[in-house]
Each structure stands twice: as C-alpha cells, then as structure tokens.
Amino acid sequence: MTPPGPSAHPYMANSAPELRQELLDAIGVDDAEALFVQIPQDHRLREPLDLPPALRSEAALSRHLRSLLSRNIDCEQNLSFLGGGVWQHHVPAICDEIAQRTEFVTSEWGTPASDHGRNQAWFEFASQLGELLDLDFVGLPVYSWGCAAGHAIRMASRMTGRREVLVPADLDRERLAVIRTYCEPPEMPSHIAIVEVATDPQTGRVDVADLEARLSERTAAVYLETPGSLGVIETEVERIAALARAAGAETILGVDPLSLGVLAPPGQVGADIAVGPTQPLGVHMNAGGGVGGFIATRDEERYARQYPTLQVSIAPTAKAGEHGFTMALFEQSSYGRREEGNDWTGNSVYLWAIVNAVYMAAMGPQGFVELGELILQRSHYAAARIAEVPGVSVRWGGFFKELVVDFNATGKTVAEINRALLGRGIFGGGDLSVGHPHLGQCALYCVTEVHTQEDIDRLVEALAEVTR
C-alpha cells in the first residue's frame, strides 16, 4: 500500500503528514500499522486495490459528474406522464431549501436536547399527516409504501393471530412484490397467504361481492387502496371495512396523501390502519429514490403496541409549560428488544419526513383542496381529449390522477407507442401489458398539477400521430 498522499485531503483534517505524525507520536508508535495487530496477517489483502484514480480536486470531480449526469434526460426536459408509485408534482422551493439545511442533512440519532428542532419537525410530520388522514397515532416513516403495507399486514396478523390477507388483483406490481416478501414464503411458519380480490371490469373498483366471498375466519386483513393502483377511486370503503370488521379482520387502507383535500380521509371511512407514500408531499422523484411510506392508526393501545417504527411523542420538560420531543414505545422496537421486537427498524427516510412537514405546512387546508381539484380537472380533461383519438379509449372514469389508456384497438403495442412518443420528447404512461396482461395493451397515464392544458394537448396530438 502506498503511504499517505502528498498533501492533505480536503475531507480529512489530520491527513497532512506532519499532523498525522503528531498523533502517532502522542500514541507512541512509529507507524499506523502497529495499531492493526489484532488482524492476523493471513486475513489481509495482498495485492493493491484496483480503483479509479482519485479526483481530489472538486473542480475535476464536478466536471466528471457533469459528464455522466448530463447524459440523462429528465422529466423537466421531456414531457412525462409516468406515475404508478412515483409521481411528478411541483416541489415548493422552501421544501428544497429546508431539504438542504446542513443541520438536518447531517444530523444523526441525537437526543431530545441535542436535536430538539429536528425532533419537533418529525412530530410535525406525524401531526400534520394525522390531520390529513383524520387519525391520531402516526409513526415515523418507513422505506416505502410497499414496506408500510407489508408492516401493516404483519401488524394485523399479529393482532388477529390469522395468516391471510386480501389484496386487490390489480395491485401495483412493485408494491405487490414488496408485500409478498414481507408476507414470507409458504415454507415459513409465519407465512401470510395473499388472496387476490377481483376487480369489477365495468368500474375498475374492487368487486365487493368477490371480496365478501373470500373473507373468512382466516382473514387477518383486507388491504385496499383508494385511489386504486390503476387510479380509480373506491366508493365503498366503508362497506368493505364493515364487512371486514364483521369477519374479525382489520382494514388497511392505502391512500395518496395528495388526494386528501378532496377525498374522505381514512379515519372517516372505517379504515383501521392507513398506509401510503410520502414522496408526493414535496419530495422529488429521484429516480425512485424519493419514496417513503407512512403507517397511521387511531390512538388505541392495541394498535400502538404493534408499531415496528420509531415514533416521537411530545413530552414536558423541567420548565413549566415547555415541551420537548422524545421517542415513545422504543422498547417494542428492534433497537429495544432485538428479535423480540416488532419486525425491525433502522435508518429510514427521516430527512424526507422533515420535507413532508414543510410541504404540509405550506399547502395548508385550502392548498390541499385546490390542488386536489386541479389534479382532478386536468387529469379528467386529459381523459376526455385522449378518448377523442381514434382507436384509443380510457378504461374507467371515477379516477383521481391516474387513468388507464386502452390502445388495444389501435393494433399497436404500448411499447411501440411509447417509443414513438419518446421521439417526440414525451414519456408515455407506464406499460401495463407486462404486469397486467389481462388488460392487453394498456398504459397508466399520470396527470398532475404540473401538466398544463398545452402539455395535454401536445400529448393528444402526438398520440393521434403515433397511433395512426
């Protein structure tokens, strides 16, 4: 191995040779090697590492990163209608500013005293989300919506002692794959069987009769989403929750938090556990690296004791009238009880939770209402215009921001259409033909507040050309 580099590295304060030597002298060893005596010689790497040469200069490193990342084409350059788990929304500039605040970016674990402001921001994430959901117990976020759903299903299984979950047959394939992992393979003793409930082909909503037929004394939970994975708003959640309750099962409802200015919140439609994505709340798509998930319930002990997450509680301080924020129910986590804890927790997406808090505070009550209405208007406008294209139809009405566009009658595949759209600077909707083959050649188009009428008209024109 080569000796230390010729000059100090900008990231390492003691890397200048004389400063390193000062520390070695203080310890009383000539060489750092003397400090590694614990590692047997035959455990050690023999040949030098073959890594690319160091780019110590920030200018050189910046140039290198630019040369790579400028090869991407992003959703500000192209017009994008991709959604299905990650969605393009406007991110307010104050969200970006707070997301870059170094104290938040570089904070670690800490204590109620050392990182009070961050803990309060976490509490405000949970508190504001609780208002949106109309639920009063909210955990700190988990890795993603799929992970939140997986944990919630396991919570329900522990609570009921049952090992079956009903899920919509049209559930998003990424999310389903995560849920399947969390439900464990059939060989495992705590395996939870996933039972699919049919979609009503006329409406795109869950077939309630089929759901009722599949509910049994084995059912731990009904997992339902509104809007569903294919965009359609469920209109009978309350009835489904009542059926589930009558069968002794929990109802887990997945929701898009951006729909909750206009759609009835989980707490008002009978959901026992609410889950969903946090990315829409002010986090960029980040190539999928913006995802996060939440878990929320009524503040009842039987639910609270099952949370796998960490959660912050408001608490008094030594000064009358002052409050601080500290971890509650820590002992039931994997940090507290190792394998006896509820599932596991660890690093999650806590920086995004702060950004989510900023977003919710910025939107306020009226912002959520108006944003929901605007998304509805623009997405329904898109549906109306797309349906005017010969051979193209929209599968179902009654959606929120995503719609299933049916290309079967065009004689072209979604893959062909999307390739042609790409040539026109457009990312077409996600291809459903792979994960949902029963739909044939359909695509999931996402239309949000970022899409103007002009954008939608441009899409429609392009679709008319490429399907001709």
Next chain:
Amino acid sequence: MTRLPDYHAARWDEPVVLEMGRPGRRAVAIETAEPDVVAEVGAGADLVPAAVRRERPPALPELSEFEVQRHYLHLSQMTLGMMGVNLFGTCTMKYNPRLNEHVAARPWLAELHPGQPEETLQGVLQIIHDFDLMLRELSGMARFVFQPGGGADAAYTHACVTRAYHAARGELEQRDEIITTIQAHPCNAATAAAAGFKVVTLPIEEDGFASVEALEAAVSDRTAALMINNPDDMGIYNPHIRRWTDIVHEAGGLAFYDNANFNGVMTRLRARELGFDACMYMLHKTFGVPKGGGGPAVGAYGCSEELVEFLPRPLVHRDGVRYTIEHDAPRSIGRVREYWGNVPQVVKAYSWTRAMGAEGLRDAADLSVIALNYMDQRLRQIRGVTRSNPDNDAPRLEMCRYSIEQVTRDTGVTVLDVQNRMVDFGVDAFWLSHEPWVLPEPFTPEPGELWSKEDIDLWIDVLEHIIDEAYENPEIVKTAPHNQALRQVDGSRVDQPDQWATTWRAHKRKAAQAAASA
C-alpha cells in the same frame, strides 16, 4: 486543558406548527385550471363521487410562505446536527461533501422517474454500475444491489436471500435457525426473526468475542445462516473469523458479514476472502453520504456469484457501451423495496469514493484508527472511565466502548446525565450502546478521519470537565442541559397510553382529559 467554549444554542421558543397561523393566510397559491379545461370537465369537486368527498378541509396551519420558511429555519437552528463535534460511535460521522448535495439536487437526478426508458437514464445507470464495481473490488463479492433502504434493510435482504437459497435446495423448512452474537447489531437478530427464522445468539467471552467452541455447538443441519459484524463496537477484531465461516459452511449455512464497522479495516481486508458469502456496506456511514437524521440511506448488499440469482431486482448491467436494467429473474427474491434504491445516495457515495481513491480510503482507515487510539490514551486517564474488555490489551480499531460505572457509583451521575450535559458545550450527544447493555453506563466514541486533533481534544476536555463536575457539583450535570434550545425533557411517561402523543391532536385530547380529571 483548552478553554471550553462559551456556547449557547439558539432558543426560539418555537410553537408547534399547528398552533401557528391565521385563517386565510396562504404559503402556496395553486393555479386555476384553464378555461377550456373547466369547460370540458367542470368543477374539480364534482369529479369526486359524493359519498367519498371530504367534507371539511384538513385542520392544517394557515401561514404565509415566509412564515413556513422561518419556522423550519428556526427548527434547523435548534438542531445540533453535527454542527458541533460529533463522535457518535457506530455511525462513522464523516464529512458529507456539499458538491454531492448540489449535484444530486439538480433535475438531471431529482426529476428522473424510474420507469423512464433506459436510453434516457444512461448517466445514472453508469454511476450505479461503476459504483458496484468499486464495491466488488473492496469486498471481493460478485455483485451489489442498492435497493435496501438502510443497513437493517440489507440485513433483511440477507435473511430473504437465505430463504431463497435454502428453498432452491429444498432445505428451507429444515434450516430454520440464524446464528448471531450478542454484540452484533440488533438488526441482524431482528431481521432474521422478521424473515421467519429462529435466532440463536452467542454470548461474548473473556477475550471479547464469542468462542469457536460456542459456534461449533450452535451449528447443525438446522443452521440457515450466520449474521455477524467484525470488528464489533468495542473495536475488537475476532481473529478466528475465517474458522467461523468454515464452520458455518460445513454445516450448510451461509455467512453474512455486516460490514457496519468497515471504516477502520477498509482496504485491509475483503469479506469474500474471509469466507463470507455476502456482506453489507452502509453508504450513509462509510462512503460519505449524509445521515439525514436517519435516512434516506443505503445498505449496499453484495454477494458471491452463487447467490446473484437470488438478489432482489432490478440490477444494472453493462452491454458494450450501453447500460441496461434487468427487471426480474426467475429465482430472485423479488423486491425488498420499490425500485432501485435511494439513487441520489448512490451517486453521492460514488462521488465520495472517486474523491478518495484507493490511497484516500487507506488514509481514512489509518486516520480513524490512529484518532481512536489517541483518544483512548487520554480517555483512560480520566477519573472513573474504564475501557471494555480490560483483559484485552490490543489497540482498538475504529471505535471503542467505555464505561463510567465508577463515576455513577461515586456520584450518582449517569451516562445519560453526562450525555445531556455535553450538549451544553456545543458537543453533539454521544452514542451509548445498543441493547442489551453488556457494559454498565456505556459510551462509544468513534472519531473517524474527519475530525481534527483540536476537535477531539475539545471533546475529551468537555467530558473530563463534566466528570469533574460530577464529583464537585453533580446537580449541574443531573439537571442538564442548561445552554440548549430547551430544558431537560421528561420522557418518563411517554410509554403510558394516556400520556404518549405522537400527534398534536392526540396531545390536545389527552391534555384536556388530564385537565378534566384533575
């Protein structure tokens, strides 16, 4: 002793955001739909079926844009967040280069959708691919995946890969045990259990690690895997680790190396060469990516050629000059999380590793161990401070655990009191120990390669001063903090159902109930 800082935290007495604002204020103005759009579809509210319309808007605060910005700036200012000296052990506090934050925030990364066509993602796919190659070189593994959202999620990934590996051999029902040790991070035991395995936990013995004999007694035809870290949080390296991986293999199990404590040994050893089948690096620790207070993070999971088929997808491949995405594979475990992981963090780790190079990584490992041993000499001279595993004289690696049990016995001041007092000097809270506390009144410093000798001296001076205070004026320590954003938080009742409140609405309700019954 150097002069201690006359520090005081910002104290804004900031209300909870739900107490703030006035009706009618707005921080965000929403566009109105274009006239043609309205003409086509009408009012937005009418597009929701009446039965599921929200009746009352959510009770969120109503603030101007500046008020929202100022509130969260105030909260950031009341967050020490490594702005002091942070030697938080087990977490490897490093410099997180600002260049990487700025680069990752730009649309070329921030505004990418994972469903975009491959040809529009070539830059980011190349970075993922090339970073995988670097980690292979450091570990000897055949392939890395970045989907796990943290170290614990990587441990979970291993438990899932273990399921798939034994299922493919028809042995999953028989192999239902995962072995770990009491000093391994709790996530190893917890994720093994969450994946459906029984957990066998080996105790530590006199020399600081579990014995070969204990492992031999624990393995059987029920063994699915071993999950272990090395060195441990005491800075002790298990010299028998190659024998361990052999024993596990002979029993038919897989060996997983939780490389959480990689910083001190990086460039000196490779997981694969020690016989491990898989390993995990935390990019938010060892590879210069910020912690974010607990993510977004990446547990980069790497494995041998034999296990690649079981890895979660997607994986990125190089095909000549093009980079492609493999979305599924027949024996893959599927997904542990949606998409390809926290991609911006992978880009930051790539950038950090490029800035370091092989020499820089060796320097960092050396400096982190040198700094720990410098600290060790000074810490052991402080009254009442003892080092874990006193029978083992060897220099410790990147971190070490100490106890102030003697101080507590003499003065009643606990390690939690000291932790609260240190932040009065602008020093970030230190890490104590994972559960269970094998050592009483523990703390675990890890200086890493970032902090200057002056920073380290300051940290030790503050600790020394507080221990003097413990003997001379224990009340000032027990009632700390005094110079912080708030006074000592009383968390003694937050595990009681009538007291915990994870939301403002729960707090208001419970406070009202308490007032009514008082």
